[in-house]
Amino acid sequence: MNSIISEGVQVSVETFYQPDYSNPVQSEFMFAYRITLENHNAFPVKLHRRNWQIFDSNGSHREVEGEGVVGVQPTIQPGESYQYVSGCNLRTEMGKMKGTYQMENLNNKQMFTVDIPSFEMIVPMKNN
Template identity: 55%
Template sequence: MVTAITQGVKISVETDYQDEYSNPANEHFMFSYQINIENLSDYAVQLKRRQWFIFDSNGSQREVEGEGVVGLQPIIEPGKSHSYISGCHLSTDMGSMSGNYLMQRLADDTEFIVDIPEFNLIVPYRLN
């Protein structure tokens, strides 16, 4: 698990290789990741947008950007958290992702960026 804290918002990430949805012979490797967003600040925050940078070990990269996460723009009260699971496919058996969330502090509508720490996506046989 990787973790980062930015302006009182803690992001934790766990990953899992999805063998049953992968097809290595066709260069399709599917991974899931679970994100936990914990509000350690004194103010309610809302996740407005996300931006991902996805890297394959063959040197290719792509960017994904859009509103919310998995169709939601959750409001996270102080001391509370929001978790979700999503997925990513790679054309190689290892790569990485990183990114950021655009958050809004509801007390004063201030927007700020929260870093999503870089995490690796690696098929289990590469770890031996």
């Protein structure tokens, strides 16, 4: 599990290869990832936007940006956490992702950026 704290919000990531949704013959490799956000601040925060940088091991890169996560813009109270699962498809057996969340301090309405740690996605048979 990769984890980082920035701006008082801890972001932890776990990844899982999805063989049932992958097709290696056609260079399609599906991964799921579970994100846990923990608010260590003394104020509630709201997640507004996400930005992902996705890298395949063949050198290709793409960016995904949009509102919220999995269709919601969660509010996380002080000392509480929010968890969700999403997915990413790669064209190679290995890749990595990193990114940021745009969040709001709900007490003073100030926006701030929270880092998402870089994490690898590797087909298990390649991880030897």
